[in-house]
Amino acid sequence: MKYNIENRLLLDQIADKWSILILSQICQGPLRFNTLKRSLPGISQKSLTQALRKLERNGILAREVQPTSPITVEYRVTALGLTLKEPFESLFNWARKYAHEVEKAQKEYDENYGNE
Structure with a gap:
C-alpha cells in the first residue's frame, strides 16, 4: 500500500483519539455540544471544540445553529462521515476483543524493558 503526505495528514485529522470517540457518539444521532461533552469523560471543552471544528472542516460533521433562546448548536454526521x-x-x-492480549503484551514488555 502506498501512502503519501496527504493521506497521512487526513488520517491524522480523522483518526485521532477524540475524533473517533466523537464520531462514535454522533453516528448514533445528532447531539448538542454539552451532551456530547458529557458523553466523553476526560475531554476538555477546548479539545472538543478543536476536534469538532476539524471534523466539520473535513466534511465529516455538520454544525447547525438552532434559533432558540439561548442559541443552541447541534452536530450531526454527514453522508461522508457515515462512511467512517x-x-x-x-x-x-x-x-x-483484543484488549486483554494487548494488556498482557504491555505487561511483558514493561517487565522485560522497564524504564529504559
Whole structure:
C-alpha cells in the first residue's frame, strides 16, 4: 500500500483519539455540544471544540445553529462521515476483543524493558 503526505495528514485529522470517540457518539444521532461533552469523560471543552471544528472542516460533521433562546448548536454526521461508521466500529470491536492480549503484551514488555 502506498501512502503519501496527504493521506497521512487526513488520517491524522480523522483518526485521532477524540475524533473517533466523537464520531462514535454522533453516528448514533445528532447531539448538542454539552451532551456530547458529557458523553466523553476526560475531554476538555477546548479539545472538543478543536476536534469538532476539524471534523466539520473535513466534511465529516455538520454544525447547525438552532434559533432558540439561548442559541443552541447541534452536530450531526454527514453522508461522508457515515462512511467512517463501519471502519470505526470494526476498530472498536477489535479493541474490545483484543484488549486483554494487548494488556498482557504491555505487561511483558514493561517487565522485560522497564524504564529504559
